[in-house]
Amino acid sequence: MQNIKPQRVLSAIEAVGPQVYRILREQIIQAELVPGARISEAEIARGLSISRQPVREAFIKLAEEGLVQVLPQRGTYVTRISTASVMDVRFVREAIEADIVRQVAGEHKAAIVDELREQIARQKQVPHDDRAAFLRLDELFHHTLATAAGRAYAWSVIESVKAQMDRVRFLSVDDLQIGRLIEQHEHIVDSIAAGDVGGAEQALRMHLREILKSLPEIAQSRAEFFDGTG
Amino acid sequence: MQNIKPQRVLSAIEAVGPQVYRILREQIIQAELVPGARISEAEIARGLSISRQPVREAFIKLAEEGLVQVLPQRGTYVTRISTASVMDVRFVREAIEADIVRQVAGEHKAAIVDELREQIARQKQVPHDDRAAFLRLDELFHHTLATAAGRAYAWSVIESVKAQMDRVRFLSVDDLQIGRLIEQHEHIVDSIAAGDVGGAEQALRMHLREILKSLPEIAQSRAEFFDGTG
DNA sequence: GAAGTCGGACTTGTATGGTAGTAGGCCAAT
DNA sequence: ATTGGCCTACTACCATACAAGTCCGACTTC
Numbered sequence: 157m158q159n160i161k162p163q164r165v166l167s168a169i170e171a172v173g174p175q176v177y178r179i180l181r182e183q184i185i186q187a188e189l190v191p192g193a194r195i196s197e198a199e200i201a202r203g204l205s206i207s208r209q210p211v212r213e214a215f216i217k218l219a220e221e222g223l224v225q226v227l228p229q230r231g232t233y234v235t236r237i238s239t240a241s242v243m244d245v246r247f248v249r250e251a252i253e254a255d256i257v258r259q260v261a262g263e264h265k266a267a268i269v270d271e272l273r274e275q276i277a278r279q280k281q282v283p284h285d286d287r288a289a290f291l292r293l294d295e296l297f298h299h300t301l302a303t304a305a306g307r308a309y310a311w312s313v314i315e316s317v318k319a320q321m322d323r324v325r326f327l328s329v330d331d332l333q334i335g336r337l338i339e340q341h342e343h344i345v346d347s348i349a350a351g352d353v354g355g356a357e358q359a360l361r362m363h364l365r366e367i368l369k370s371l372p373e374i375a376q377s378r379a380e381f382f383d384g385t386g
Numbered sequence: 387m388q389n390i391k392p393q394r395v396l397s398a399i400e401a402v403g404p405q406v407y408r409i410l411r412e413q414i415i416q417a418e419l420v421p422g423a424r425i426s427e428a429e430i431a432r433g434l435s436i437s438r439q440p441v442r443e444a445f446i447k448l449a450e451e452g453l454v455q456v457l458p459q460r461g462t463y464v465t466r467i468s469t470a471s472v473m474d475v476r477f478v479r480e481a482i483e484a485d486i487v488r489q490v491a492g493e494h495k496a497a498i499v500d501e502l503r504e505q506i507a508r509q510k511q512v513p514h515d516d517r518a519a520f521l522r523l524d525e526l527f528h529h530t531l532a533t534a535a536g537r538a539y540a541w542s543v544i545e546s547v548k549a550q551m552d553r554v555r556f557l558s559v560d561d562l563q564i565g566r567l568i569e570q571h572e573h574i575v576d577s578i579a580a581g582d583v584g585g586a587e588q589a590l591r592m593h594l595r596e597i598l599k600s601l602p603e604i605a606q607s608r609a610e611f612f613d614g615t616g
Numbered sequence: 617g618a619a620g621t622c623g624g625a626c627t628t629g630t631a632t633g634g635t636a637g638t639a640g641g642c643c644a645a646t
Numbered sequence: 647a648t649t650g651g652c653c654t655a656c657t658a659c660c661a662t663a664c665a666a667g668t669c670c671g672a673c674t675t676c
């Protein structure tokens with residue numbers, strides 16, 4: 157089966173390193189590159205028909221996010237998901253987004269409420285089996301909140317740490333949870349619309365803690381993806 | 387003046403790239419490398435008697451922190467301090483540390499209070515002209531809080547973003563401010579000791595907002611270090 | 617004199633070569 | 647049968663070479 161290698165198109169207007177980073181990051185989050193898998197600079201470079209150098213830079217960035225572990229002279233491995241790391245990231249994200257939503261709720265801008273309600277309507281229309289589509293809309297929802305508060309930078313920080321959470325979410329979101337998450341979105345927006353700062357904050361914190369509920373279950377059913385240290 | 391180049395000792399047991407990163411980061415924060423300065427991979431590499439590759443990796447990491455700006459085929463420049471960026475970082479830091487201190491205040495661990503009070507005593511003994519020494523102790527104080535809450539990861543996130551704040555602090559901390567900052571530390575610890583969760587949070591938020599008070603003044607007196615966009 | 621053009625000396629980005637170190641298989645010796 | 651030692655293949659890390667683009671000054675031309 158001499159299948160022609162699908163030459164992944166790398167843009168010429170952007171440096172290759174960051175592109176490789178995004179490709180690998182996406183593959184790790186979506187478990188195409190499974191936890192524990194061994195990858196090598198040379199192997200990836202061959203696959204993309206580029207040199208090892210940009211791949212190396214991508215590895216470094218992935219290692220900073222904790223998505224891979226680089227062992228000098230030994231190899232580079234996709235990290236297994238650590239429930240402790242997931243909870244660490246969730247804590248940071250909750251802290252930042254709590255202050256963001258407090259600010260939004262305190263500013264009484266009707267346009268934002270309309271925008272968010274429209275997004276919720278779209279979330280309800282997502283087919284129940286299309287997890288990726290819902291996750292994209294969920295991401296957009298939280299991103300919109302941050303932008304509305306004028307906190308684009310804060311969101312960029314969240315983005316740079318949330319990969320660990322996304323890996324779990326990709327494994328865990330099922331239909332039932334989607335419905336509950338949408339309800340929580342509505343609760344957040346209602347609180348914002350009412351100018352209920354404290355209520356909005358609490359609603360958001362509860363929303364982000366939802367992930368913890370399914371985490372033990374996922375860690376057990378997909379034990380090979382998780383490290384054993386808890 | 388044929389002065390012998392002081393060969394900075396690079397450890398052999400750690401990769402060179404991260405070491406270069408730390409050296410340059412320190413120099414930028416302490417304004418040895420002044421904002422707007424042009425630096426080049428080759429120049430730094432020659433100075434350290436290494437190749438361009440590890441320097442390049444350091445540049446990439448510095449660029450992610452916003453400490454330098456890499457313009458392909460043109461050059462790399464130490465960024466000027468942006469007051470907007472400083473406020474962005476402060477927002478993130480305040481959000482995270484607020485949740486940390488709430489947790490510490492809610493746990494009623496006497497050992498932590500003792501440790502923090504001892505640190506404050508040491509802060510009072512710092513000579514009033516030794517800014518660097520006080521900043522180190524201040525850093526230790528906040529780091530200790532995070533560790534006490536079991537939030538080592540959260541602190542690592544703060545560390546990776548706070549360079550922008552540190553650059554300003556290095557320019558701004560004078561004797562008067564040191565006294566006020568120590569008072570605020572005491573206020574925070576008192577609230578923790580009393581188990582006053584809300585009070586501890588507010589005290590910490592006020593503490594971290596202190597930097598904003600001197601920011602406009604610094605930005606004016608050292609205008610050449612700041613960008614003009616506000 | 618002024619404007620346009622060409623060339624060289626930079627810059628970062630990418631590719632490739634070389635080095636030290638690890639892992640694991642194979643073989644020999646006990 | 648088990649253990650110890652070599653040897654090959656692989657790894658990441660660093661150094662070096664090459665490529666592509668930018669800037670600036672000198673020269674040419676009008």
